Amino acid sequence: MLSLKQRRSLNTLLLGVLAWGVALAIxxxxxxxxxxxxxxxxDAFATPPQLFFSPTLENYTLVNERSDYLHxxxxxxxxxxxxxxxxxxxxxxxxxxxxxxxTKRTKGTLLWMLSTKMLPPVGVLVPIYLIFKDTxxxxxxxxxxxxxxxxxxxxxxxxxxxxxxxxxxxVLEAARMDGSSLFQELWRVLLPMSKGGLAATVxxxxxxxxxxxxxxxxxxxxxxxxxxxxxxxYSSPEGLFWAKLSAVSTLACAxxxxxxxxSQKQLVRGLSFGAVK
Amino acid sequence: MKSTALNAGPASAAAEPMQDSRQGGIRKTSRxxxxxxxxxxxxxxxxxxxxxxxxxxxxxIRYNLLYPGDNExxxxxxxxxxxxxxxxxxxxxxxxxxxxxxxxxxxxxGVLISLLxxxxxWGRGIVRxxxxxxxxxxPTVNALIWKNLLLHPxxxxxxxxxKFFGATPIDWFSEFPLFSIIMIVSWQWLPFAILxxxxxxxxxxxxxxxxxxxxxxxxxxxxFHLTLPHLARPIAVVVMIETIFLLSIFAEIFTTTGGGPxxxxxxxxxxxxxxxxxxFDVGLASAGGLIAVVLANIAAFFLVRLIxxxxxxKQ
Amino acid sequence: MANLTIKNLKxxxxxxxxxxxxxxxxxxxxxxxxxxxxxxGKSTLLRSIAGLEEVTSGHILLDHKEIxxxxxxxxxxxxxxxxxxxxxxxxxxxxxxxxxxxxxxKKDVINQKVAEAARxxxxxxxxxxxxxxLSGGQRQRVAIGRAIVRQPKVFLFxxxxxxxxxxxxxxxxxxxxxxxxxLNATMIYVTHDQVEAMTLADKVVVLRHxxxxxxxxxxxxxxxxxxxxxxxxxxxxKMSFLPGTVTALDASxxxxxxxxxxxVTLPAAxxxxxxxxxxxxxxxxxxxxxxxxxxxxxxxxxxxxENLGSDTYCYVKTDGQETLTxxxxxxFTCNYGDRIGLQLHADECHLFDEHGNAIQKPTQMxx
Numbered sequence: 001m002l003s004l005k006q007r008r009s010l011n012t013l014l015l016g017v018l019a020w021g022v023a024l025a026i027x028x029x030x031x032x033x034x035x036x037x038x039x040x041x042x043d044a045f046a047t048p049p050q051l052f053f054s055p056t057l058e059n060y061t062l063v064n065e066r067s068d069y070l071h072x073x074x075x076x077x078x079x080x081x082x083x084x085x086x087x088x089x090x091x092x093x094x095x096x097x098x099x100x101x102x103t104k105r106t107k108g109t110l111l112w113m114l115s116t117k118m119l120p121p122v123g124v125l126v127p128i129y130l131i132f133k134d135t136x137x138x139x140x141x142x143x144x145x146x147x148x149x150x151x152x153x154x155x156x157x158x159x160x161x162x163x164x165x166x167x168x169x170x171v172l173e174a175a176r177m178d179g180s181s182l183f184q185e186l187w188r189v190l191l192p193m194s195k196g197g198l199a200a201t202v203x204x205x206x207x208x209x210x211x212x213x214x215x216x217x218x219x220x221x222x223x224x225x226x227x228x229x230x231x232x233x234y235s236s237p238e239g240l241f242w243a244k245l246s247a248v249s250t251l252a253c254a255x256x257x258x259x260x261x262x263s264q265k266q267l268v269r270g271l272s273f274g275a276v277k
Numbered sequence: 278m279k280s281t282a283l284n285a286g287p288a289s290a291a292a293e294p295m296q297d298s299r300q301g302g303i304r305k306t307s308r309x310x311x312x313x314x315x316x317x318x319x320x321x322x323x324x325x326x327x328x329x330x331x332x333x334x335x336x337x338i339r340y341n342l343l344y345p346g347d348n349e350x351x352x353x354x355x356x357x358x359x360x361x362x363x364x365x366x367x368x369x370x371x372x373x374x375x376x377x378x379x380x381x382x383x384x385x386x387g388v389l390i391s392l393l394x395x396x397x398x399w400g401r402g403i404v405r406x407x408x409x410x411x412x413x414x415x416p417t418v419n420a421l422i423w424k425n426l427l428l429h430p431x432x433x434x435x436x437x438x439x440k441f442f443g444a445t446p447i448d449w450f451s452e453f454p455l456f457s458i459i460m461i462v463s464w465q466w467l468p469f470a471i472l473x474x475x476x477x478x479x480x481x482x483x484x485x486x487x488x489x490x491x492x493x494x495x496x497x498x499x500x501f502h503l504t505l506p507h508l509a510r511p512i513a514v515v516v517m518i519e520t521i522f523l524l525s526i527f528a529e530i531f532t533t534t535g536g537g538p539x540x541x542x543x544x545x546x547x548x549x550x551x552x553x554x555x556x557f558d559v560g561l562a563s564a565g566g567l568i569a570v571v572l573a574n575i576a577a578f579f580l581v582r583l584i585x586x587x588x589x590x591k592q
Numbered sequence: 593m594a595n596l597t598i599k600n601l602k603x604x605x606x607x608x609x610x611x612x613x614x615x616x617x618x619x620x621x622x623x624x625x626x627x628x629x630x631x632x633g634k635s636t637l638l639r640s641i642a643g644l645e646e647v648t649s650g651h652i653l654l655d656h657k658e659i660x661x662x663x664x665x666x667x668x669x670x671x672x673x674x675x676x677x678x679x680x681x682x683x684x685x686x687x688x689x690x691x692x693x694x695x696x697x698k699k700d701v702i703n704q705k706v707a708e709a710a711r712x713x714x715x716x717x718x719x720x721x722x723x724x725x726l727s728g729g730q731r732q733r734v735a736i737g738r739a740i741v742r743q744p745k746v747f748l749f750x751x752x753x754x755x756x757x758x759x760x761x762x763x764x765x766x767x768x769x770x771x772x773x774x775l776n777a778t779m780i781y782v783t784h785d786q787v788e789a790m791t792l793a794d795k796v797v798v799l800r801h802x803x804x805x806x807x808x809x810x811x812x813x814x815x816x817x818x819x820x821x822x823x824x825x826x827x828x829x830k831m832s833f834l835p836g837t838v839t840a841l842d843a844s845x846x847x848x849x850x851x852x853x854x855x856v857t858l859p860a861a862x863x864x865x866x867x868x869x870x871x872x873x874x875x876x877x878x879x880x881x882x883x884x885x886x887x888x889x890x891x892x893x894x895x896x897x898e899n900l901g902s903d904t905y906c907y908v909k910t911d912g913q914e915t916l917t918x919x920x921x922x923x924f925t926c927n928y929g930d931r932i933g934l935q936l937h938a939d940e941c942h943l944f945d946e947h948g949n950a951i952q953k954p955t956q957m958x959x
Contacts, residue, residue, distance in 0.1 A: 012396065012397070012398060013398075015393060015396060015398060016398030016399055016400075018393060019390075019393045019394050019398060019401075019404050020400065020404060022390055022393065022408070023394075023403075023404040023407040023408050024407065026407065026408055026410075026411065026464070026467065026468075027407040027408070027410055027411075028434075029411070029419075029422050029423065029426070029427055029464065030410055030411065030414065030422075032422070032426055032427065032434060033418075033422050033426065036426055044432075045432050046432065047431060047432050047436070047437065049432060049433075049434050049437050090316050090317045090320065091317065093313035093314070093316070093317075094313060094314040094316070094317035094318075096310075096313060097310055097311055097312070097313035097314040098314055100310070101307065101310040101311050103311060104606075109314065109318065112321075113317070113318075113321055115577055116321050116324065116325050117521070118521050118573050118574065118576070118577030119325060119329070119570065119573065120521075120524055120525045120546070120566075120569045120570060120572075120573040121525055121527075121546075122525060122527075122545065122546045122549040122550065122565070122566050122569050123328075123329065123332060123566040123567065123569050123570035123573070124328035124329060124331075124332060124566065125549065125550065125553060125554075125562070125566060126331075126332060126335060126553050126559050126562050126563050126566060127327070127328040127329075127331035127332055127335065127563075128328050129553070129554070130331075130559070131327075131328070131331075149320075150320060150321065150324045153317060153320070153321060154321065157317060168675055168677060170673045170674075170675050170677035171677045171678070171679060171680070173642075173644050173664075173671070173673070173677065174671065174673060174677040174678075174679070174738075175679070175690075176643075176644065176663075176664045176665055177642060177643075177644075177664050177665070177669065177670060177671045177691075178665070178670075178690055178691035178694060178738070178742070179665040179666075179691050179694040179695055180665060180694055181665070182306065182309065182310070184694060188690075189679060192681040193679075193680060193681055207413060210415065211413070211414075211415040211416065213415060213416045213417050213527070213528030213531075214525065214527045214528060214546075217417075217527070217528060217531060218550065218554060227415065228415050228416070228417045228528065229417075231415065231417040231418050231421060231532075232417040232421075232528065232531065232532045234421055235417075235420075235421060235424075235531075235532040235533070242425050242426060245421060245425065246422070246426070249418040249421065249422060252415060252418060253413065253414050253415060253418055256413050256415070257410060257413045257414070259413070260409070260410070260412065260413035261406050261409075261410075261413075264405070264406070264409055264472065265476070267472070268472055268473055268476045271469065271472070271473070271518070272473055272511070272514045272518065273514075273518075275510070275511070275514045276473050276476055276477050276510075276511050276514060303643050303646055303661055303662070303663055303664070304646055304661055306663055307646060
């Protein structure tokens, strides 16, 4: 017979092993992608799949030659950072205003902003496509920046709002009494106090823009196409380049994956519109 | 100046010195503060109103980019065409099946897995990170990795496992196309459920749990009477937010099956895309788009109410 | 110089009137305390002076200059908040120098002023710490230091001591009194604690329901409260109230038959009273003596006696179930339930009419 204590530690051990098993299973596709990216194309297509092989870096070196990877990566960077910067410039003042100068309409405004997020993109795809076609925004980075700013703005405002709400109003009032202008109050008091939350907001916006794949597939062709579109182009089988696909995918996902790991705890708030902290 | 005078009320009757202090006065500043929200409100209002009213207009006229000419008013004809089209029924049922199955899978597995990792064990931090990783993978990568590296009938990992057990490997995307889509979308969204539920579990009242245990509650009773009620709201949030995103699943279908074979993996979003950008029938696609909007609004109605409730509770 | 004048100040929020027309003069170097129960508008009044609240109508003048609508930054007032409101991301030094930096003071002037404030408040060893590394009392000092360095025209305090524990509160109260003396500054202080009001103020302003009930020195208010509310609000333990009916009156005294036994004849100029008027007699704990039940017409049962060492506070229940508080010497003993007689010092009693307004003492008595 095992004692209660022994039984309990055995339980913990078994549950720990189970948790690890589940985690590894869920992570496996990503691990496999990483592994495949170091294989030669022949190893990548081998049956049964090879777990042990002589690794090569040639996929990574070939990626840029084959598909002009850097061009697409640059588009992703410009579009994600561009929309995030503009988004923050709109979201921070809006969240500041609603968090610290609440009026009767504030709650309604917040909910209405949330509701714009519920508009399914297909509902407005046609007019946006036509507007972009007429204004020459089709297949431009500017066009994507505009769209991404708009679709992420509600989330950014909500996230910044919930962080600002935790800051005691009196500190800002103290700054006002101390002689701060509006800009000084924001820049020297509010932003330093909420930098963790705002950093998380920035990261969430970057992640969402980087991974966005409805508008990027429909509104870009080649000139402004970001990485999501580049990867999608690998679906047309012009040959079996799985190792290269894996290398491109790994490169495309790695930065965002790391961002996500860093900010996972704060992201919950933005992803649930403040409902879960 | 006009509005200043209006707002100043009785004080505006004051003598000269009052005018000086108006410069940078608190009335002006507080108005500036309140109006800092307007740029966001304006762009979001434009984003909502302009395209949507265009969609409504297009849905009522005959408008095909391949046959330019008279865009005559046709009433509800586009809706009629869209709804009676064979693709519509398939699109509707595929959309509902996809959303329903993914919700069921992610919520049930999400609850179980977040409970599993809610206790102390070695390497819990790493396990957490591994579990939430798929959420950060871009949808097109997700789709292609599954299609080519995992589910491929010849060289995929699943095929190797099937062979190892002596079974015939399955050609997932041609034999069970919708199921395959459900599988890869679930993989993508399961981490979202885990992340939210895991966070929610951390705020579970430990003393309450211990009190219940002292009262003789077993693990099952604990789960159904304490844990599950505590998770009710986060689960509702997961369901609602996933619904919004899942109704518009596009890239995963676009990169794997292209809606096929036939209409088997065509959801509403993909159907509208193919009407608009493959067949250039703007009128028909707009009618479909409006139907999608209505559908999303039904879901949104509940979400806004839910989040609105939590907003009022906080204050 | 810092004379503050408030004229008919009104403030409404939606349908609720928070300030219903405040008129007040605050003179240079005065320590003024706004006191009243929560929701009386005292904080709103302070915040209106600070410029943190928009007022609906009326005027605030600082040294005869209109500041009603001036931004808080431009009023040259400093405020100490209840929650201290320190900048959490700045060191103590930075917290204190922030306002001076914004005012573009010279570096050596800033350093000198901060050093001076730190010396006065004994904050020197803490200058490089962040607020979260400080105790409540230390944070309070930093908040005060932040105000001092600016040498404002008026210091505003919004319940600054209410987040401190009892012992620290007494200590800080003394320090504030000393600070007022040393700085010779105009201070406006909001509190709901009547002890702080009594001990700190040159002038107490009692507020209720957005209106000023009475203004005066602490002793004036204690001795001649304008109404029942002020009488009950100031004084610890509270004044006791006994209902009664006027039975006789002349130019300088009123005789009241108490509803639950006994009568008192007290000096009062009750011109507008008649025989039969319903009145209330108010009496402070130090103005009642306990005597043998047979010697007094007003009797009651001993309820609880709290012995504080120096004094004993006896709570006596009359037959009308009112509780009277009586201050007795520290060595006084008695038993729960004892029947006991109460003797009121008629000269020190207060008389209130049916609306709760005080009936003034005859003029020769007050003089």
